[in-house]
Amino acid sequence: MATELPVLKPADFASDQDIRWCPGCGDYSILAQMKKMLPTLGFPREKICFISGIGCSSRFPYYMETYGIHSIHGRAPAFATGLKNVRQDLMIWVITGDGDGLSIGGNHLMHAIRRNLDINIVMFNNRIYGLTKGQYSPTSPLGKVTKSTPMGAIDNPLHPLSIAIGCEGSFVARSIDVNIKHLGATLKRAAEHKGTSFVEVYQNCNVFNDGAWDYATDRQTKADNVLELEHGKPLIFGKNRDRGIRLNGMNPEVVELGKGISEDDLLFHDEKADEPSLAYLLSRLRNEDGFPEPIGVFRAIDKPKYDEQLNQQIEYARETKGEGSLEKLFHSGDTWTVS
């Protein structure tokens, strides 16, 4: 293209609609980081499209001055799939939540990820149903007392990233709403990845589940409870960066550095590993089991993309058969003439 793209600012991505999330909601931060990150991509605004389902997070498209669809509950990945298949030129973001994406829309999320269309999926995980006012969600912990579980939840919770990896995800990452630098950088990595990017964002619902992620966001505790992944680097965490994750047989364990244990003994992160086991193992590390919870990019590999292959098949058919002709089609096979 000869003409240079206009330089956009975050404000250029703000629509004229009043934002109606509760004051203090973690969604504000994600919206702000998205608006800040998008101009850095140098991608035309009119080619960006946000698609959401139903839930608090799913109001997101209304607040972005891009194209967008606020669709129906759980189905956003399916809308995105149809759109991407016919419009490879677009950058498509699916905005979903733990209820929308893992409960009613679990099937579509699974299939979008395994097809590896070149789209980006951001799941706002607040471990609660917000818009329907406080029922437990598929990521709520066992025993969670909510309006619909007065005696405690008895559903085993899902780990979103384990699901994404199990669905053969090619890009799987996690960030935290208030960790704005990390969040911005993670969203950017997701945008730049070719294939389906799945990003889980720990998001605080300050009305119905306030403090669900305190252990990962509190100044005092976060360094001990969160482990920032870096490709090719050993898994080290802690305020003093004196602890790490080591494999003991098939099982991870927390060890203290020094006293005969060096960095070389630790697990090293490899986001490009074809084998998903390491990424899966990392996705299983939970605070409640005494582990720090990793954030960052768990997995980023290159794999064939559904939309690309679909369109390649069309090109190939046109190259080998020529552009479709109705005349030829109608007269193919047996015909007869009545005079």
Added chain:
Amino acid sequence: MSSTIESPPESAKSVEHLAAATVRLAGDSGDGMQITGTQLTNTSALAGNDVATFPDFPAEIRAPKGTRAGVSGFQVHFASEDIFTPGDHLDALVVMNPAALVTNLPDLKSGGILIVNEDNFESRDLKLANLEENPLENNSLDDYRVFRVPMTNLTRKAVEMVETEDGKGLSQKVADRCKNFFAMGLIYWLYGRDLDPTLRFIREKFGKRPEIVEANERALRTGWNYGETTEAFISSYQVEKATLPAGTYRNVMGNQALAWGLLTASKMSGADLFIGTYPITPASDILHELSKFKEFGVRTFQAEDEIAAVCSTIGAAFGGAMAVTSSSGPGIALKGEAMGLGMILELPMIIINVQRGGPSTGLPTKTEQSDLMQVMYGRNGESPLPVIAASSPSDCFDVAQEAWRIATSFMVPVILLSDGYIANGAEPWRIPDVADLAKIEIKHPQATEGEEFQPYARDERLARPWALPGTPGLEHRLGGLEKQDITGNVSYDPDNHQHMTDVRQQKVDNIADAIPEQAVVGPENGDLLVVSWGGTFGACTTAVERCQREGLSVAHAHLRYLNPFPRNLGDLLSRYQRILVPELNMGQLRAILRAKFLVDAEGLNKVQGKPFAVTEIVDKIKTLLA
């Protein structure tokens, strides 16, 4: 294609001339009856007959062998006159086993030809069919002209000398699979059919396995020779060419014609076709057919479920594609919420329902018209959508284009109804001249300097603009929450909701201005008007013609447009003393007509998984006019 493999054999026996014949082949679902029927259809059409077909098969792929549940049949009606139905009664019936005999015999005319594979009438076969006695050996078949043919043994002998790579010859299992071609050969002899098209078919279909080609060819020829040489058959029959309008013809099946109509609409509008769909009987062949045509820019997407299928379709519509989803009643039920979204987003798309027997899983492989209420009213909220229905296999070609024309000019999802009978039925189709096909105009807006884009501003038809992602300056958000008029922003304003509901209804009503007035065949007023829709077209047309010939004051209106109705329909209904609405449901169109026009419409209704016989409608007309 006119390449001749060898000159067709000619019978030395006498030939009787007939105006029409109805033949059914019936056997086990693994016996290849559908192939046999399709071949007889094609060959008859190539011989210049008008044809209509009725394939009838069980939902199970292979029900237990030899049982009544596993019987699969294919009926072909070929004629030297214009015909609209596969025929009420059979002139000839070929049965491959006792189960096929007992389940099909009631449809055979008294004095009709019954050809039986007598090798399959051992006591074991009789037991599988729950028969105590061998019908070939009591007097139960005295009313028919029975030909007992040892098809299995003759076929085995015919393919004995076929050489295989391993030098062992064909296994008995493979040899026995050829017996449908033997039966076909015999029927071809009986009706003076050319073997060439089927020989070509055998070579194309089995070309990679020369021993199978040879075996099937031998079986076919042996069947033909059997008719010619055995003394049992005294004469064969000849159905002369039908006098169809001049032109080049081919056979089409309903789902195929529907797929081709969609392809044509795509070409005529310049929008690439996207179909998001999930396999379901009897709609899957639309997907199969379209997936062959990638060089037309067709993107087929087999979604993870019905809901994803329709949602991907809406996504593709947003992107500017000619977006289509196809299903049958159970799938349409699942798509309901998204169809409502498509309606409120006001994006153009086609939603195809190839109806089958319901409710729930119902009768998947049988036909019914019982989803009219579902597509009219089966969504939450006030959610009107236009509905049009195909009347025959070849009509699917036209209806598909009409659906896209309405969808794009009014920015609305259009529901296209077909049914299992139309979908699997075949008839001759006069190939249109591509230059004569009507273009479908599509417009996408561009930004106007200094003007804010209004996604819900409307034109004179009340259609909103179809602004595509990628267009600078037209960035906008659509959604399922109620929208403010003009701007499309979320609005909870009570008056606005009333207004938008009214506008969406009015827009659908406006379609009546863009469709033809309803035509009637017969007197413009009189004693009785038969009103029909969908796949009953053939039976109703034939029945009304028959009654008209007998001097009855009866007319026929067959509706393509079910929502909205043609402008003149109310007036038309008022011009007849009585209204009869034959439907393969319990009275759905009748209920709508009664509600809308306050007419005392009467029904002829059945849900037996079978199309109407012409005589059923004739009898009802006569009863009403008696």
